[in-house]
Amino acid sequence: MVSKLENFFNAKTFCVVGASTTPNKPGNVVAYNFVHSFPGKTFLVNPRGGELYGQKLYKSVLEIEEPIDAACLIVPAKYAPQSLEECGKKGIKNIIVTTGGFAEIGEEGIRLQQQMFEIMKSYEINVIGPNCLGIYSPSLGFDTMFLPKSKLNRPKAGPVSIFTQSGAFGAAFIDQLSRLGTARWVSKFISYGNASDINETDSLEYVGDDPDTQMILIYLEDFKEGREFMEKAREISLKKPIMGIKANRTETGAKAGASHTAALSSNDAIVDDLLEDAGIIRVITWDQLEDCVLAFGTQPLPLDDRVAIVTDGGGAGVMASDMVSDCNLKLAEFSEVVQKKLDETFPSFFATGNPIDLTGSATAEDYRIAFEIIYDDPNVDSIVNLCIPVIPDLDISEYINITKEFAKRDKKPFVTALVGGDEADYASKELMKEDIPVFPSPGRAVRALGMLTDYTRYLQKHGIDPKQIDVEEGK
């Protein structure tokens, strides 16, 4: 069966209803996006008629002679039912309603949304929204995000698909991804808002089946079809990582009931366990989500949980080690040959255990030697590269090149934390130009490895070899 969202992303003719001639108005932005990026045929509708971006403005969808596959309604809420009805008469089956002012504002809005729902049912229309950003796919040329590029920058095509209940979250995260590294991240973005029809479960089903989606990122506040969502997630998470935020953690407490089970059944306690059981990596904070994109989007999965740390500062190494145990990871014990080589190679005042502390006398070459010795150690599953670049003998350009080289070797996850001021910022920026995962603290770098390792464990528990999962393939 073709999923509802497939019809949207497969559309060959698209209509913008409410195309505005006033610059930067939502209807103007969306019209601009489609006229300039959509490879199919775009039709613009505005009751006043005229012309926009060299295209005719039809006074009504009913004036258009060709069949329309999908449309975006950008009209005030009170005109939306009438507009939707006309689209129904025209035979448009897939419609995005970005406008707000529906169920989210209270009684009057609920009535309007109900009215929309009835029209939708009688014409068998699939609806995304209302109160949402709609869809964005840089490779397919869909962009109903009604904020101009001068305000909301667009990331380029990549392996990550995102769906979100909150449009504001979506806008912020999309903007964030547009300046994360090369910005090559997004496959499909779906903001479904009030979910009058298409919801989290439809979205998950679509991106789960989508061959261009290598990883799935979600933002939810509640579930419309919780049971179906978890069942689908359980299948999909064996093929591609799903991670995200389920916010609204404290709102619904446990209901009073006659049993201990009822008393312990707070909504979030259940959600937390069911997400984990379905293989969804739950993150709590916004920064973790970006870290997820960086780690999963650029590094292979580790085959086990043994971490090697290389540092030029004792404190950073100790903090990273603490985070290793907080994330249920282990410090690798180097194999005999590797340990011997480390001991023989480095001066006695370097610490050659794990963490390897190259101390304040470290040069970039010392980093290279250390990585070269430990990289292929079968006892090491992942590597943390910590650097406080204030030390005198460290050539930052050389260090950057070495880091790039090892992060791109692609046999084991390799994460970097650069801690400090301008020099650290400079090196981070240089690395990020090539999507080398670099974090501003040892803790975040290790936590990113922890998330990768959690997913490895989940796959292995279900008899799947983590080597089969390759997110970067999509880049």
Added chain:
Amino acid sequence: MNNEEIFEEVKQQNRTALLEHESKEILRNIGVSVPPSKLVQSTEEAVNKAKEFGFPVVMKLMSANVLHKTDAGAVTIGIRNEEEVVEVFNDYMLRFKDVEIAGVLIEKMVKKGLELIIGTQDDETFGPVLLFGVGGVLVEAIKDVVFRMCPATKKQALSAIHEIKATVLLDGFRGMPKVNKDELADMIVKLSELAWENRKYIAEMDINPIIANEDGLFPVDARIILQ
């Protein structure tokens, strides 16, 4: 009676809570073994059953008006002889003379052990979900529990068993008996299926405590609340 007949009968009596002996009949029906027990109406019957099961026994008052039995003093454990059986029976009849009673449940007493809980709850978002964890009276204070969706597979049940913080206690911690996790997982699966298949009837269920000792797994109290 089969499960549906029990649920229907309880509904017809305008009750939402099954009495313990009714809940245990449901458990027996789905193949979850419970300690030998019998609902009795007289001291003679009580004494006969106690002798049949062997001492010590436990006696519990079954009444729709007394759902929190321990709080109401309607559970007596460690009854060692016939005289005590008669004494407890008469004491119940005296103290609870004003409430409608279904009888007294007399049950073979189970040796001490690790107390576990398996529960289910018809969640508004996910439908029936099951809970597994450390049971007993402190369950709500300890909160060492894990949730799964019903019906759970055996694999999910086993992963739930491994996910509780106290999972180490199940492996023979400091001389404690090892818990048969396979049997425990089967019990979780059966109860999750019960909650799923009877979701139009069952709102909540507490099998607590389930005592795990050297002889096996014993659900010693069971509570089923209807929709």
